[in-house]
Amino acid sequence: MARTAFVLNGPNLNLLGKREPTIYGHETLADVEASCRATGATLGLEIRFHQSNREYELIDWIHEAREAACGIVINPAAFTHTSVAIHDALAMCDFPILEVHISNIHKREAFRHHSYVSSLASGVIAGFGTQGYVLALHRLATLVVA
Ligand code: CA2
Numbered sequence: 001m002a003r004t005a006f007v008l009n010g011p012n013l014n015l016l017g018k019r020e021p022t023i024y025g026h027e028t029l030a031d032v033e034a035s036c037r038a039t040g041a042t043l044g045l046e047i048r049f050h051q052s053n054r055e056y057e058l059i060d061w062i063h064e065a066r067e068a069a070c071g072i073v074i075n076p077a078a079f080t081h082t083s084v085a086i087h088d089a090l091a092m093c094d095f096p097i098l099e100v101h102i103s104n105i106h107k108r109e110a111f112r113h114h115s116y117v118s119s120l121a122s123g124v125i126a127g128f129g130t131q132g133y134v135l136a137l138h139r140l141a142t143l144v145v146a
Contacts, residue, residue: 002046005140006065007036007133008058009051010077016102016130024102027130036073039134043141045070055079055086062089071096071140073133080105080115087116096143098136101126 009029017028033049040047048069050061058079065072072090074097079086090097097120104127105112118124123139125132 002044003070003144004068005040005045005047005137006061006069006072006074007033007047007049007137008061008065008072008074008076009049010058010075010079011053013051013075013077014053025129032130032133035130036133036137039137043137045137045141047137055083059085059089062086062093065095066093069095070144071098073098073100073136073140074117075100075102075133076117080117081112083116087120090117090120093120096122096140098122098140099124100132100136102129102132103127 013029016024017026017031029051036047036049052058058076062072072093072095076083076086080101097117099115099117099121106126122143125136128135
């Protein structure tokens with residue numbers, strides 16, 4: 001049976017590819033989802049891909065993942081820098097968490113330099129564009145067979 005990986009996306013990422021292409025590139029979230037599904041297929045991972053602008057929905061998916069998944073790839077977007085609630089939900093997970101940022105948050109405003117997720121993450125990818133999601137799924141597959 002295929003293992004399941006959740007790929008979670010936070011607020012405003014539904015606008016990916018539609019604004020600020022110099023920071024976030026031209027790919028849409030639908031393109032990212034397609035890449036994740038194609039990568040999942042090669043790695044034997046069933047992908048559950050979600051985006052929400054609501055903090056509680058992301059928390060509910062993290063709770064679901066605790067029951068159903070072998071790991072989470074998460075781009076919490078702005079909640080990265082603000083959400084103790086997402087930190088607490090992720091802290092209850094016993095599997096690898098890979099944090100992804102499309103942009104290099106360390107090259108941007110100071111308020112983006114702190115993440116409430118990184119201390120819980122097996123790895124953090126920032127500044128690799130949307131390719132970061134694919135790289136994170138490869139890393140997840142490596143971690144779950146190790
Ligand atoms: O670089 C990333 O992936 C971020 O997680 C994206 C967040 C930002 O708050 C983080 O600091 C870094 C913002 C996502 C907003 O997405 C947009 C997409 C297209 C156009 C405008 C915003």
